[in-house]
Amino acid sequence: MARAIPTRQKIVMSVIAWAIAFLIFFPILWTILTSFKTEAEAVATPPSFLFFDWTLENYVTVQERSNYFRHFMNSVIISLGSTVAGLVIAIPAAWSMAFVPAKRTKDILMWMLSTKMLPAVGVLIPIYLIFRDTGLLDTRLGLVIVLTMINLPIIVWMLFTYFREIPGDILEAARMDGATLRSEILYVLVPMAVPGIASTLLLNIILAWNEAFWTLNLTAARSAPLTAFIASYSSPEGLFYAKLSAASTMAIAPILILGWFSQKQLVRGLTFGAVK
Amino acid sequence: MATQHSRAAARLMMTPAVILLLLWMIVPLSMTLYFSFLRYNLLMPGMEEWIGFMNYEFFLTDPAFFAALTNTLLLVGGVLLITIVGGVLLALLLDQPIFGQGIVRILVIAPFFVMPTVSALVWKNMFMNPVSGLFAWIAKGFGLQPVDFFAEIPLLSIILIVAWQWLPFATLILLTALQSLDSEQLEAAEMDGAPPLSRFRSIILPHLARAITVVILIQTIFLLSVFAEILVTTNGGPGYATTNITFLVYAQSLLQFDVGGGSAGGIVAVILANIVAIFLMRMIGKNLDI
Structure with a gap:
């Protein structure tokens, strides 16, 4: 009552x-x-x-003087690219773990999680050297690769928790009714999986957009996303509050709006199912 | 029912994710481990040689390491204290029936979506600047001497900035946990005449214990690697006043080009993070039943 x-x-x-x-x-x-x-x-x-x-x-000046749009596009490409790549790798994996769990599925999930706990400085030097020698330093491709890898465990976990809520019985029923594998996937599984995939996509774009260790260490002028571009305002001679504010507003606005839509997924994605 | 065939297919679907993560973890980590036993400076190419545990000896006995370790602990501890206490209070408040709950929630969560470099620079320049910052203006309004934040209390300033970023996370998770609390139990306690404080202590707090633990563990993982906020505000200074382990390793390897020493520091950071990770993994593992 x-x-x-x-x-x-x-x-x-x-x-x-x-x-x-x-x-x-x-x-x-x-x-x-x-x-x-x-x-x-x-x-x-x-x-x-x-x-x-x-x-x-200020908005005009920021764009004219520093080609703001280029950095904005770098952010878009890097965060979208790494999220989509992560989804492509993670969807089959999460799918099989949710629907065909084996004895070691739990161990694999926990191991994946453990890679997320590896501090970035532990692998900074090798990645930096490998990138330097392969020409990936200061490229968008390089950052897409790194951000895909660091967010992959979160993507797999989130998808796994969503997929597990899809009842397996429905698949059986569809199969009994004579659905082919193709129509089973297309008409039964996909519609039920879309909300989970969309939430995962949203949260990961946010995480990748705001990532500020690798983007600061692996980029220079060419491929710097907004995190690194804003950091260039830290030099004393670059201190113009109004321009800093204009650049910052443009950098946080898109993600603030996306973020407000993803409140619920945030808890789920960042606690790995430990808080419901 | 999983058939033999679908099991094989399932394993195949998992393979790319597993192999990629395995590569991502093992290749660079073993390289770091290997480098940590070498004398290896990027400024002296071709001079690499095996020196055993010397890098570790230098890194661990360097006064900078002790300073960085202390700063790391203070940073993590300070932010945790602020966000947990503040988060519990805020969650309790947001759980009350209030007008415009949705909007209040949105406003409170917003800082979490601000990228670290933006929040650090906005706080440093527009709020904490001793001449033109808003805090200086408020202090003068009360006839007080403005605080020169990054000169007088550099580490505390960074703690405040990072706490502002993480308070929404703690609040959101604690609020989620609070909403799953059985309200009948609270009502029964209220009818039995239990005062609010004892209701909080003996019903709400125990219920939140698990969520608080999760917040502590997850935040610790992220807080151990605070980097951007330090880079754009103080660059680790003055002296080593705001250098944490992450920043020390970065400075050693990418500013001083000492790959060997930096790698030893990286391994030390991995070991420190693992101590926390083990507890977190155990909590998550318990909750996962397959």
Whole structure:
């Protein structure tokens, strides 16, 4: 039975919750606001919160001076490429583990997970040297390979937990009704697997977009995605708050929007089924 | 029913993933292990020679290692403390009936989706800058001396930035766990006159224990490798004040080109991470029944 909640208590709780949520979100809001200011207004004291001359000039400058779009496309290609490659490798594996589990399936899953726990610095030097000698350093292909490998365990795990929820009986029923293997896959399995695959895709694009160890260490001007491009604003002479804010806003906006759609998958994908 | 035939097919479907991960793990890791026993500097090609455990000796007795180890522990511990305590409180708050719950949730989760380099630079410049930062302005408003964050409390500043990034993760997972709590039990306790604090201590906290453990373990894995935030704010300094193990290994191998020493450091980092990983794997394994 639902209890009647006293309205006053609900109002008080709401005010507290909204205040805290606003504080937590404020740095992002502040970045977005600053991106519309002039450089002078961006460092002015007292700072102006809403009443300043809104301008788009920073966005134009960032694009013109540093070819922002190129880095944006690098991010898109690297995160999409590594996620799709990961899915292509992981779907058959997760599929077979979910539907035809063997004695060692659990061991293999746990082992895959253990590779995710390997700290990146443990393999930084060999990867760097191999990439240097094979010409993969500062290429998008190189980063796609690395990000595919580091996210593969998460992809396999997520798909596995989704696939396991597809009841095997339905396949039997379809087969009894005379469905061929092809129509079984096309009309029964695929529709049931699509939501799980889509969630996995979403979470992995986010993880790959924000990955900031390999992208910083393996790229230079040519193939730098946004993580590495933003890092170039750390040099003292490059400190223009309004431009930093404009570049940052463009870098986080797409993923912020995707992220809000993936709240539920986040828990599932990052806890490997340990919290439900 | 799996037939002999479909078993063989299943094994075949698994092969690419297994082989690729195996290669990804074994080839570079054994190379790191091998390099760690060599005198190997990229600036002196052709001078490589086997020196046994010398690299480990140098790495482990270097004062920088002790500083980095301390910083790593402080960073991981500090962020965990903030995110767990804050996460439990926030999860309790978000679990209450409030107006606009969905929007509040979205706002709270947002920092998790901000890339590390952006959050580090935004915090460093627009909030923590002692002249033009927002914190300096607030401090002056109260008539206080603004804090020069990255000069006076560099490590704490990084802890704050990283905690802001991870608080949403802890909150979200603890909230998920909280929502699976049987509300009848709480109502019964309330009717029996148990005060809120003891309800929290004897019903809610035990229920959250498992989720808290998972948050601690998973965050520790990620926090041990904090890198970008340090690179773009302090570059490990001043001195070694914000150098953690990950950054020390990076600096040794890619800035000083000491492949041998860096590799020894990498192996040490792997061993440290494994200590945590073993506990995490055990927890996940228990939950997985095939």
